[in-house]
Amino acid sequence: MKHNLKAKLKKAVYGVYTYSSSLINTDDDPILSHNVYNGHTCETNITSTRMPFPIRDRRREKKMTDLLKKMEPGFQNAILIITPYLRVVLTAQLLLKTSKPSRVTYTIKGIRGSDDFTTGEKDFSTDHMIPIVGLFEDTKNTVIIHIEAENGEISNKKIRIKMPEVLQSYFDIRIKKNFEKPEIANEKDRFFMVSGGYRGATCIFDSHANTRGLLVRRPQYYGIFNLEKGHFLHSEHFYKRTTFSAPLSVIIQETDWMGRTHKTFFHEIGYHHYAAPLPDGNFVTLSNSFYDTCVENKVIKIDRNTGETLDSFSMNDAFDDTYKTRNDWCHINSIVPMDDPDELLLCMRNIHSICKINLKEKKLIWIMTNPKMFENTAQKDLVLTPEGDFDPWFFQQHSAEIIRDYPNADPDRLYITFYDNHDSARRPVDWYDKGGTAYGLIVSVDEKSRTFRLEKRFPTSYAITRSNTVYDSERGRYFTMDARLAEQTEELAADMREWDFETGELMREYTFNQDFFAIRPFEYDYEELARPLKKEKKYVLGDLFGATPCKRPDGLEKAAPLPQRPDTDMVRLYSDVVCVWGSDQELSEIIAVSDKESYHVDFNTVSENLRLTQPIKYLKEYGFYHLMPLKGIPEGHYDIYVVIKDKLYNTGCYVTLHDVKKCT
Template identity: 30%
Template sequence: MNKKLIFLLISIAAIIFLTSCSNETELSSENDDYYEDWKMHDEIIKNNRSIYSNIEKDLERRAHTIDDPLVIKNPYGLVPLSAIVAFTTDYEASVKITVKGDTQNDTFTYESPMDKVHIIPIIGLYPSRENVVEINLMVDDNSVDSNQITIATDSLPDELLDAVSSTYSREDPVKDFTVVSGGLYRNPYAFDSSGNIRWYIEVETDPHGYFPLSDDRFAIIAGYSMIDTETRQYAPYIFEMDFLGRLYKSYLVEKGAHHEVAEKKPNGNLLVLANSLEGHVEDTIIEIDRNTGEIIKELNFGDIINDTPYNKAYDWAHINSLSYNAVDDTMVLSPRDVSSAVKINWSNGDLIWILSDPAIWADTEYIDYVLKPIGDIIWHYEQHSVFEEKNIDSRQNELNLFMFDNHVIRNDLVDIEITEDAGRSAVVHYSIDESNKTVRQVRRYPNSLAFITSNYNLYIANNRIIANHGSLRESIEDPITSMWGEIYEYNYSTGELVRSYWLKYGFYRAYSHDISDVILK
């Protein structure tokens, strides 16, 4: 049984507010292999709900005011650099929280909705100090009352000491809170613009980790009760949590989840990459009903592309991202090991097009699906994080596709030599004319070689793009355990570098947020 979950139950049981309460969520499985885990998850969910309920009850019993607020550090036992501040007012007001930083960029400010009962999450505390937190009651954009409190925190785990450093800074960052997960360090953490760790969660993940969801929540692919296969282990559980460490739901994927968890629409069903375990892995997409946890659709990529030399490999596709378009119910997949982006119809599984070096599909029946290049293109190889992007100023009716091009070939079945821009990875922007089945390359943002993993973040309204290089090493012969990460922030229009960071641990993905985007929506 997972030690961190056992610790969580013990910690929760020790919290003064804990009382019993019924759980409205029924356990979804009594499979002998998973039932004990499910009971544990259910108990944690009930206990987490009880903690919040008892904060509400405490506010009813005692007159906590802005001058004498209830302060609970690490309320759910998993996020040491967090707290809850709670109090009531006689009138409706919003609460503006300011967590003082060492610089203006590292000062976090966010505001709650109007209410008389205020239960406010505090995120972004520094470790090993008395953190200064300002509380302002706001009415009509004016502060009508205020208080300043301090919240003491303990030191970081040794592993996170000096985990991030800022290596270049020419302009202010586009976002102030970067979450890193997966790779060599399996507990997601976040750092500020100066590289200081300001959040981490004591939940061990699989090699992929954290995926943002709507309404202040995220998904974690848990790192225990793993499923053995010929190549590696896979996790059967996905946790839905928030930045205070509260667990809301647990989803069971009996054949194992990997690489991607995404919402079909805000607060909607989950689209997850999974395994068929029918002689192959990392070849399946599933849809999970968000309310029941039931898998309501499963699509095997091998039913779309088959009878090629590539299909003979155990992990032949290695799908590492999905990008869903609700307008036409289509999906762009990233089967890494065939160095392609593939668009399909989610309803019926029809193949629509393939974006790749045409040489990859030249001797197969799928060559007619390959988009025809217009102009000069430096092709991508063994890419990650392929996503359709909206609101890009480009040619009318063209689809804008971005990806992280690792620009390596390790699949022995792909007999291609990389000659252009060899030894560098890049974020790449393609523009696709779907009517004429053509593609042109708009721009590349090349930098250090990341041989696996990695992703990008696009903020077109801010004219910024961030390249998260998650897997650098001195040479291709060095072990994976030696890899580190680098993050580069560029001016989107000019490609000029404006900021960069060095990370001690190689990672799967990084996501840059405003702290107000992850709490109090």
Template identity: 25%
Template sequence: MKKFWKITLGVLVVLVIGGGATAYHERHNVRRLLLVHQHYAKKNILSTNQIKLNLRPAVSTKNTTATNKLNAAYREDLRHVKPGITHAKVIVNPYKTSPLSGLILVKTAAATKVKLTVHGDTPKTTLTKHVAGYRTAHSIGVLGLYANRTNRVTLTFTQKNGHKSYATYTLKTGKAPHGIGKNTLKTSHPKKMALGKGNNWLTFAVSSQGTTYGLDARGQVRWYSTNPISHVFKRLANNHLLILTKISASEHKYNALRETDFYGRVYRQYNFEGQFPTRQDHSKLATNTVIHHDAIQLPNRNLLLTVDDGSSKYVEDTMIEIDYKTAKIVKVIDLKRILPKSAYTKYDGTHRADGKIDWFHQNSMVYDPQRDELIVSGRNQDMIFAINYKTTKLQWILAAPEKLPQRYQAYLLQPTTKHFRYSGGQHAVNIIHKRKNKGESIALEFYDNNVPVTRGKTKQSKKWSAGEIVSIDQLKYTVTKTWSFGKSLGQRNFTNIVGSSYAVGRHNTLIGFGYASNGKRSEFVEVNRKTNQIVFDVDRTHFKHGDWSYRAQRMALYPGSATVKLNEIKPAMK
């Protein structure tokens, strides 16, 4: 009888597994069928439901679980640390992807607050951070170590009665990766730079596809990630980082959008499959990078992403808003529904190896909460424009009028500056400030590559690239150029692709000439806008082809507390 039941149970298991496998393959085949036989709302424009089906972002908890395991181990370590500042446990690279970070676990007999000092080579490269709150058990995060040396880090412990004690710890780090290349300091005036409180603002070279790292005021590497990063490296409202990386090291494409921090802890991750029909044979699928250039956080915490929508014909002309907790797509903005039909059906400005048409090439966006407007930059239309975010209706267009149909001419901003030069192939659009009175005027910054693709060609085109600031009166539909820097640097700093220009501190701008010298060099230049004096200048060379610096950003290593909370990170909802 026992033998009979064993045989029966075995048969049932085989049937269940076989049936489950069959169902999986059927679902896979149905999904493949839906991907290759795409549903269009109108000619050339995919339906919203088809775009959602193509992209299907999903929450992954794999890396969050790994972070929680390390947090649990460090909680246990802290519990066993003996009281006394000489008994601290020091860990380098505690979360395995940030080699120039550390964690100091220490207990004090009396409740103390802590001041952290990471000793630099000069006073302006010495980083300090005050840790708020009095406690006896401390988990102090350390950021801004040098590569390939024994670093000195001092903690100052202050009791409520004012009594101070000090301890200096050593943290040994390994060599920085070759992918960073060679960074040569050309100019540095630290007293005139925007370095933030405690000198903990670094210049981050955001990779196009490779190693992202941060430099101090002397051009020394003080942070890098072992995660390969492509284009997206942003600060979120909760002071975490948002990066675009790979789902796994063996992947070729960058299809993981990760919420992390400078220590490497992972709080959320959204994975994208990226299986799209090929241009040559619509019945075949190929893996593509879904998010291509930018991602921002909206006031509701949701994420707005520039994406390939899965079309077999067009790329880089769609945005999706995904729910921050669930990754569900809650809004789709297809630029083919907003801009002229001729812009994408008659485009011949650039050509791709896969045959798909990159008619717009969206590379940045910024949300204006005061007017509920989204401002968008498209390289291959040489165009910056604004839409109402709720309705997606056009508000204004900043571009030369050529090749723009008559009914769109009414949206054009009219220059008030004599001999106004329109941007060409621009990047990194951003709002600096806006007036309080109804927000009718905004100051807009962007990087002008000065390489017109569709419109705006002049005798000055391709002679230089520049950081630009314009003032836009959104009621009068006028635009005034208020600042520009780059012409004096000439052809050497002309960049056919990539680049950025961001205001830093009160009066400076940091410009990233990412594709200088035909892509053999990236240069990071901080300039005072009042005097046009260069106060910081670094040349980056000897990096792998394709890993030029997409943007240069000045960011604080310690935007919040230096206390590393070792509590469990709640997994995101699926």
């Protein structure tokens, strides 16, 4: 490969030929003309087009593979590509060919108090595509590349990788270590992942509050959902569907911490709050029953190979009508698979309850709460009996998790940790004491005797919503992640507290100037990040709500041009989905009009007798892309119109669909 002058200068300064991600750019690749979606190809004048991320990232990977094949052996020919997959910064890819089978590892030298970080290959080969993760921001990172031959000889090469400030530049977020006990100051570093919040972001930081990875695309407010092997589900922040409450993301990406997107999932109703992997390779997540006006009340199981909904269970079918007094009457905010994968632990904020269900049998098994909550309901016999004094009770709790390595555990008990937000604003009850303090709680359940008891309580900062807890058995610590403080200042919106598990003594505290949804311990899975992206039959899985035939709108020739917004693509094409930017509830319809027929998506009509009405005024401030899939629309030329506040607008955009069978 012939290197340009800029790359040569960087080699002289940094010790390796260094390129930006533009070296493997795919922006000029054909997007729809060479990619068949749902039986047709498409011509369009929509200038903002989005190649599905799984396809884009496989093309970027192939370009790097092709570069590696052409390279000459020797470190003097190595190439470093900064942020190769665009989505995650503080990453790089090192391309290196060795003359003999070798194993390549690397060490990022610690700065600002942080330890050195070493990872890399386990196997020997001659072609090496090395994902470099965990770099520091706002510095020239010193990285030692270790090249080990099969005979044990090791050669070390020092390179420098310059990284800009990212966390504050992208999201105006500042993470500070506010307090630390002197006796733990020299403990080995660990990584944490913080995600979600109204103004928060998703990033990796270490024990010294140094940022070590950042997802530059902001997810939905619930943050990302961790799967196995470092994969996570990233719900798209700006592709949503209007509901009877907050709009839900209907596109979710399976991504890793190099920024590679493995699959894209569509869902007609959308996702919220939480998802968890299952032993069979699929995942469970949360959605809305929707068609009965209720939201945040449904569990769904998704096939990871097809995007199909394999099973679902609405809590409307598990409880009587006593508490169905609001759209989000139960408000599920976490879901955890139990030993039997059909059994799930749910945390329900708006009925102050943690419940166990069987998804396959559509059955509510037990409820953990104050028995007074259900004493006059059909579910009163499902409520577990408290052992001893449980005072104060928990209220509007979040993030119920199972502790599988509890110290000196009774094998007949189930240990659960969760965050007691200790607020009753969404469901006032007579036994609520007062706010001002939240708690990390550990409760154990004896399922045979159908009883439960309080094991530990950690008073913490008063966060009235979101938040989570973590038990660390290795170091004997307990964490309260106080995600959105009731009283905030410009520099303090949330905090993270680390406690000695036995004594309850505060050991360390971090502060955040922006809120978040949850923080969890994190480890990079190098082997998975280095594994080539898997070839799939389809990369865009599942289905959105479909367009349906409609009457040709009146007054097409008088339709006003769609108003534009600065710095916003008002119309996009994502895969084979037309996306139009608009405010929640105000943009009510997208219409595709041809000479012969018309198709539309009506976002405010749920069924023939049910219109979507939304009393929450602040939701009108939500701007996002409303979606009209082209799947199912016959071939032809279609002009795109929208209805906003009952007025028809012409977007000026068109799509021309061709039956793929006639194109071959």
